[in-house]
Amino acid sequence: MEVKRICQWCGKPFIAKKTTTNYCSHQCASQGYKHRMKERRIELRELQELIEVKSKLDHQYYFTFAQAAQLMGVSRQYILHQNKSDENARGHIGTEINNKAETVIQIEKDKDDSNISKVESVHTRSKDFLPFAFCINAQLLPELLPDYVPTKKSVGRPKLEPFSPYKDIHEATHRKALELAFDGKETISGYKALEEELTTAYELAGTKFNHNKIVKIIKFLTNKRMVVQESRGIYRFMPDYHY
Ligand SMILES: [Zn+2]
Known part of the structure; x- marks a missing residue:
């Protein structure tokens, strides 16, 4: 049996001997195969990242914005939704946060010292408060750290976001x-x-x-x-x- 087909890789027409043949030549078949394998590897990596996030959540009572973003397959900015004038983004979680919340604060562990938690105002309708930090002391009570110098914003965050x-x-x-x-x-x-x-x-x-x-x-x-x-x-x- 002979069937006219279009090569899935180079796009040229060719005569296939089987209906299952998708490529005109060995070369195109191997290029197409390489491409598919690469895509599969990327998908696998993304899946592994998700599994990592999910396993961390077993020991946690809350989602961080970054984790929620990863689980939803969106960027952290999408969740926080900093662009308030963007009407297209209505219905996103971030918009709802801005609409309903008077103040949104963010509590984050210090990158270098996990005993320290820093608190920042992400969005507030009144005046922003200055960032501060606290630790849990020997009596298991939160204790303000007046001398805490917050690490610069860019430090704890991934500098290079993947191409989107x-x-x-x-x-x-x-x-x-x-x-x-x-x-x-x-x-x-x-x-x-x-x-x-x-x-x-x-x-x-x-x-x-x-x-x-x-x-x-x-x-x-x-x-x-x-x-x-x-x-x-x-x-x-x-x-x-x-x-
Ligand atoms: Zn071809």
Whole structure:
């Protein structure tokens, strides 16, 4: 039996001997396999991180913002929702915190000394209080530490947040790049072709992204159904996407 197919990797048409063949050549098959394995490794790593957070929670009576964010698969800023003017974000937990709470304070363990807890005002409708710190003394009572010098904000936080196509690229840029990539074409055939078109298109739209970032962007675009894989290896731009 011979079937006409489109190679899932390079997008070229080829004649398959079996209906299960998705690639035109050994080379494309191995590239496609490598790509799938890489995606699986990333998914596995993300899963392991979640399991770590969950196992920590067994010994804890509360969620930290960072943990809640990780469990929800969003950034910490999303939970805290610092951008109060953003109407699009309505319904997020952060908005609700701001709407309902008079004051939001944050209690965090000192990075270098876990006996010390520092208290900061995250959001208050009246005047912010100055950050302070306390420890639990020998009598198991909280004791104020008047001489405590808070570590600089940037110290305890991850400096380099992982690349996020959602946070790091504006929606208008995504749209511009997609319009450029699919300019005059109904669909793009083959993952490699999609990757190449998008690399060029995002560069024309203003930013050059490396291979790893383009892979993340493609995953993001398909998750958000801005680009849909309508059949194996055939990608279609959905201009009416909900962002
Ligand atoms: Zn091929």
